[in-house]
Amino acid sequence: MQRSLLAFAIAAAILLTTVPVKGQRASGATKASPGRHPTVRVALSPAQQALYRNSVLADALRVRLPEGTDLVAAAGGFRRLELFVATVHASNNLVIPFFELKRRIVNDGMTLGQAIQDIRPKSRYWSEARRAEDDAAAMIRTSEAVVLASERRPIDSRR
Secondary structure, eight states: OOOHHHHHHHHHHHHHHEEEEOOOOOOOOOOOTTOOOEEEEEEOOOOHHHHHHHHHHHHHHHHSTTTTOOHHHHHHHHHHHHHHHHHHHHHHHHHHHHHHIIIIIIIIIIOOHHHHHHTTTTOOHHHHHHHHHHHHHHHHHHHHHHHHHHHHSSSOOOO
């Protein structure tokens, strides 16, 4: 009984944190009516969800990633938004390909400092990781302040 309740709770949580992606097929996808694209639900990581909520931050990060990179896909696998943003900053600061850092952090379970050390052993990896984390925290704070300020601004009906 407890296992079935737990399974139900996990399934409900996954369904509540999904976003429809149009035009993709997956096993178990329902057949769409003519003229419509099938909808597949994809579970988003907390970092991806935060990027959907904060478009100011998303726009600022998009220019720091290689051209043509899907920002939401790049944030996939990161459990914390701060780590994703710090990884983007470290990639830019040290001119290291973002996806090399991401692979080491997400797939290999390394910290940002360990990933930098693995790629550039002779660098000042801990101070570079700290710098990237500080830059990330400042960028997130600033973007959230801009979003809050824009939400408080009254709408002028004369325009």
